[in-house]
Amino acid sequence: HEIVKNLLKYNYPGRIFPVNPKAEKILGLKCYPSILEVEEDVDLGVIAVPARIVLKVAEEAGEKGLKGLIAISAGFKEVGLEGARRERELVKICRKYGMRLLGPNCLGLINTSTPINASFAPQMPNKGGIAFASQSGALCTAILDWAVREGVGFSNLISLGNMADMDETDFMELLAEDPTTKVILIYVEGIKDGRKFLEVSPKVSRLKPVVILKSGVSDAGAKAAASHTGSIAGSRVAYEAAFRKCGVLQVNSIKELFNLGIAFSSQxxxxxxxxxxxxxxxxxxxxxxxxxxxxxxxxxxxxxxxxxxxxxxxxxxxxxxxxxxxxxxxxxxxxxxxxxxxxxxxxxxxxxxxxxxxxxxxxxxxxxxxxxxxxxxxxxxxxxxxxxxxxxxxxxxxxxxxxxxxxxxxxxxxxxxxxxxxxxxxxNQKIEGEFPILNVDRETVRRIIERAKRERRASLLSIEARQVAKSYGIPVPESELAQNVRQAVKAAQKIGYPVAMKVVSPQILHKTDIGGVKLNLKSDRDVVIAFNEIIRNANLLMPDARILGVEVQKMVPTGREMIIGMNRDVQFGPLIMFGLGGIYVNILKDVSFRLAPVSIQEASEMIAETKAYALLRGIRGEPTADINAVLDAILRVSQLSMDFEEISEIDINPLFVYERNKGVLALDVKITIT
Known part of the structure; x- marks a missing residue:
C-alpha cells in the first residue's frame, strides 16, 4: 500500500499494477490476484511480501517476462543459514528468467528525474546531482529526511540491501552513464566482489567522483556488519589500498560524505x-x-x-x-x-x-x-x-x-x-601504471609448491622459500641443505666461512626458541659442533618434529633492515606491504600497502610514504641505500603473488639493503600456501 501510495503521490508516469489476492482495489487502482493475471507487459516488480512466499512471487514474475525485481522483503541471509538458502534460490530464479534483482532486505529506490519512488520512504528529495547508494536502508531514510529539510538535491537514492544480485559496483557503473548524476556517494559494510570492483571503479572514477564511506573497519564494526547484511569484511588496509588504486575517495563519516557530495554537485x-x-x-x-x-x-x-x-x-x-x-x-x-x-x-x-x-x-x-x-x-x-x-x-x-x-x-x-x-x-594521473617485464623462473616455483602440496604442508621450508625468492630474481644468501655432519662441513667449505646453520623442519617455525640456529661459524670444527647441538636440541625439545637436516648459509654483512610482505585479502587479492623490518616491525608498524599488481609508480610511493625512506636516503652522513633494488624487490614480490594464487602469505624479513648499486639480500623468507 505504501509503495503504491508513493508511486502515485510523486507522479510516476508509467502504469501501476497492484498485486494482492485479498484486495480488489488499492488506492483506486485495480488489484490483481497474481502478476500472471495482468494483461499488459510489465517491466519492474516490487516485492513486499513475507519471505516465505517471495520465491513463488519471483517465479511468477519471471514467467510474466519482467526484466527487474526490487525485493524489499527481509528474512534472507541476514538472519542465518535458512535465510541464506532462500536467498540463493531467489537468485537462481532471477538468473533463470534473465531478471536483475535489487535487494532483498532493502528499502527500494528513488529516481527524481523519472520520477519514481519505489520505496517505503515517505518523502521525495529535490532534483539534484547527488546519487546515493547505501547498504543500510535506515541510513537512506535518515539521509532523505535530512535532505528534504536542508533542500539538498538528489538524482537517485538506492537501498542496496543484501546485494544478492546487483551490488554497489553494478549501480556505480549505471550511475556513471546517468546524465543527471554529478557525484556518486556510497555507504557499504562490505564490497561484494572485490575483483569486479577493482575492474569497474577506476573507469567510473575517471568520469565522476566516487566517494565511499566504508563501515566495519574495527573488529566490533566488522562483526556488526556481518550480522547486519552478511557482509564479508576484508581488512581495513586492503579496502584503503583498493580505494586508492581505483581513484575512489574514502571518507570516515557521514558528514564528510555529504559535505563532499554537496560540493562536487555544485562547484x-x-x-x-x-x-x-x-x-x-x-x-x-x-x-x-x-x-x-x-x-x-x-x-x-x-x-x-x-x-x-x-x-x-x-x-x-x-x-x-x-x-x-x-x-x-x-x-x-x-x-x-x-x-x-x-x-x-x-x-x-x-x-x-x-x-x-x-x-x-x-x-x-x-x-x-x-x-x-x-x-x-x-x-x-x-x-x-x-x-x-x-x-x-x-x-x-x-x-x-x-x-x-x-x-x-x-x-x-x-x-x-x-x-x-x-x-x-x-x-591528472595516468590511468594505467607502468609494469616492468621481469625475467622469472615460474617452473621452479611451481615444482616447489606442488611438492609442498603433495606433502600436505601449509608452508614452504625456509630453504624452499628462499629458492622461490631467488627464482623471481630476489637475491638471497648462498645456502645448502646438509643431512649429516660430513655434508655440513662440505657445504661450509664450498660456501666459504663464516657460515650460519639452521634446523630444517616443517614443524619447527621458531628455530631460535629451541636452539636451532647457530651463527658466525668460522671453521670445520665449529660446523661439526653446531650440527650436533642443533639436532640434539631439536630432538630434545620437539621430539615429534620431522628433522630434514640443517641449512648451511653464508654469513652476510648487515644492511639496513626492511620488510616486504604479501597477504592475500579475501576480497581484493594480494596486498603488498613494505616498511621498516627487523624485530621492531610489529611495534613501530612503519609500513605502507598497495594491491597487486603494483606499478613502478606505486612501488616508489610505497617506499616514500614510510619513515624508513629517511633511513634509506641516509642520515647523519650515512651513504644512500640502493633504493632502486628495494623497488625492484617489491615489484618481484607483486609479480610472484599474481602468478601463484596458491601463495597466501609472503614475509621477507629482514631484507638487508646495502649502499647504492650494491643491492639487497632477502635474509629470511617465509611463504604460506593454501
Whole structure:
C-alpha cells in the first residue's frame, strides 16, 4: 500500500499494477490476484511480501517476462543459514528468467528525474546531482529526511540491501552513464566482489567522483556488519589500498560524505591546492589556516597586483595578505570588494569565505554577493563558512538554495576542498601504471609448491622459500641443505666461512626458541659442533618434529633492515606491504600497502610514504641505500603473488639493503600456501 501510495503521490508516469489476492482495489487502482493475471507487459516488480512466499512471487514474475525485481522483503541471509538458502534460490530464479534483482532486505529506490519512488520512504528529495547508494536502508531514510529539510538535491537514492544480485559496483557503473548524476556517494559494510570492483571503479572514477564511506573497519564494526547484511569484511588496509588504486575517495563519516557530495554537485573542481581565506574574524582564520595545513592545502601567496589592490581598497587595519581579514565591522560591500579582487588571482585555486555575526555584519547581503560572484567566476570553487545561529540562518538558507556549499566550521570547508583537490589529482594521473617485464623462473616455483602440496604442508621450508625468492630474481644468501655432519662441513667449505646453520623442519617455525640456529661459524670444527647441538636440541625439545637436516648459509654483512610482505585479502587479492623490518616491525608498524599488481609508480610511493625512506636516503652522513633494488624487490614480490594464487602469505624479513648499486639480500623468507 505504501509503495503504491508513493508511486502515485510523486507522479510516476508509467502504469501501476497492484498485486494482492485479498484486495480488489488499492488506492483506486485495480488489484490483481497474481502478476500472471495482468494483461499488459510489465517491466519492474516490487516485492513486499513475507519471505516465505517471495520465491513463488519471483517465479511468477519471471514467467510474466519482467526484466527487474526490487525485493524489499527481509528474512534472507541476514538472519542465518535458512535465510541464506532462500536467498540463493531467489537468485537462481532471477538468473533463470534473465531478471536483475535489487535487494532483498532493502528499502527500494528513488529516481527524481523519472520520477519514481519505489520505496517505503515517505518523502521525495529535490532534483539534484547527488546519487546515493547505501547498504543500510535506515541510513537512506535518515539521509532523505535530512535532505528534504536542508533542500539538498538528489538524482537517485538506492537501498542496496543484501546485494544478492546487483551490488554497489553494478549501480556505480549505471550511475556513471546517468546524465543527471554529478557525484556518486556510497555507504557499504562490505564490497561484494572485490575483483569486479577493482575492474569497474577506476573507469567510473575517471568520469565522476566516487566517494565511499566504508563501515566495519574495527573488529566490533566488522562483526556488526556481518550480522547486519552478511557482509564479508576484508581488512581495513586492503579496502584503503583498493580505494586508492581505483581513484575512489574514502571518507570516515557521514558528514564528510555529504559535505563532499554537496560540493562536487555544485562547484567546479579546484585546479590545485592553493587556497585563499577571506574573513571578518581573526580566530576562525587561524583555525582555517591550521585546517588547510592539516589537510594538505596551501595558504597561497597572493600576486603583488592583488595585494596592492586590497591595500588600496581595504581599511588600514585590515590584513591584505592571506588570510585576508576584512575586519569585524565589514559590511557586505567590503566582502564583495575582497572577493572580486582575489577571485581572478592566478595563484588562487579556491576560496573560503568566513563570516561571524558581529554588530555591523550583513549576512544575507554578503551571501547574495557570494552567489553572484560564484556565477561570475564559475571555474573557482567558493566555499562559505557562516558561523553562528539565528543571526545567520536566512543567509545560510539563501546560500544553500543557490547551490553554494556552506559549513559551520573552517575544518569542514578545508576537508571538503582537500577532497576536491585530491580528485583533481586523480584525474591528472595516468590511468594505467607502468609494469616492468621481469625475467622469472615460474617452473621452479611451481615444482616447489606442488611438492609442498603433495606433502600436505601449509608452508614452504625456509630453504624452499628462499629458492622461490631467488627464482623471481630476489637475491638471497648462498645456502645448502646438509643431512649429516660430513655434508655440513662440505657445504661450509664450498660456501666459504663464516657460515650460519639452521634446523630444517616443517614443524619447527621458531628455530631460535629451541636452539636451532647457530651463527658466525668460522671453521670445520665449529660446523661439526653446531650440527650436533642443533639436532640434539631439536630432538630434545620437539621430539615429534620431522628433522630434514640443517641449512648451511653464508654469513652476510648487515644492511639496513626492511620488510616486504604479501597477504592475500579475501576480497581484493594480494596486498603488498613494505616498511621498516627487523624485530621492531610489529611495534613501530612503519609500513605502507598497495594491491597487486603494483606499478613502478606505486612501488616508489610505497617506499616514500614510510619513515624508513629517511633511513634509506641516509642520515647523519650515512651513504644512500640502493633504493632502486628495494623497488625492484617489491615489484618481484607483486609479480610472484599474481602468478601463484596458491601463495597466501609472503614475509621477507629482514631484507638487508646495502649502499647504492650494491643491492639487497632477502635474509629470511617465509611463504604460506593454501
Amino acid at each position: 567546479s573542481l579546484p585546479q590545485g591546492r592553493n587556497v585563499s581565506v577571506i574573513t571578518n574574524a581573526g580566530g576562525p582564520s587561524i583555525v582555517a589556516a591550521d585546517a588547510c595545513y592539516k589537510y594538505g592545502l596551501n595558504m597561497t601567496w597572493l600576486s603583488p597586483k592583488t595585494v596592492e589592490k586590497l591595500r588600496s581598497g581595504l581599511p588600514e587595519e585590515a590584513s591584505w595578505t592571506n588570510p585576508i581579514d576584512v575586519l569585524g565591522d565589514a559590511p557586505a560591500e567590503r566582502y564583495r570588494f575582497a572577493l572580486e579582487t582575489v577571485l581572478p588571482d592566478e595563484f588562487v585555486d579556491s576560496i573560503i569565505v568566513i563570516l561571524t555575526p558581529q554588530a555591523m555584519t550583513q549576512p544575507l547581503e554578503t551571501a547574495k554577493y557570494i552567489v553572484a560572484l560564484n556565477a561570475k567566476f564559475p571555474k573557482k570553487p567558493l566555499i562559505a563558512v557562516f558561523m553562528g545561529g539565528e543571526k545567520i540562518e536566512n543567509a545560510v538558507n539563501f546560500l544553500k538554495d543557490a547551490g553554494i556549499p556552506v559549513y559551520p566550521s573552517p575544518e569542514d570547508a578545508a576537508s571538503t576542498l582537500a577532497g576536491m583537490a585530491k580528485y583533481y589529482d586523480i584525474l
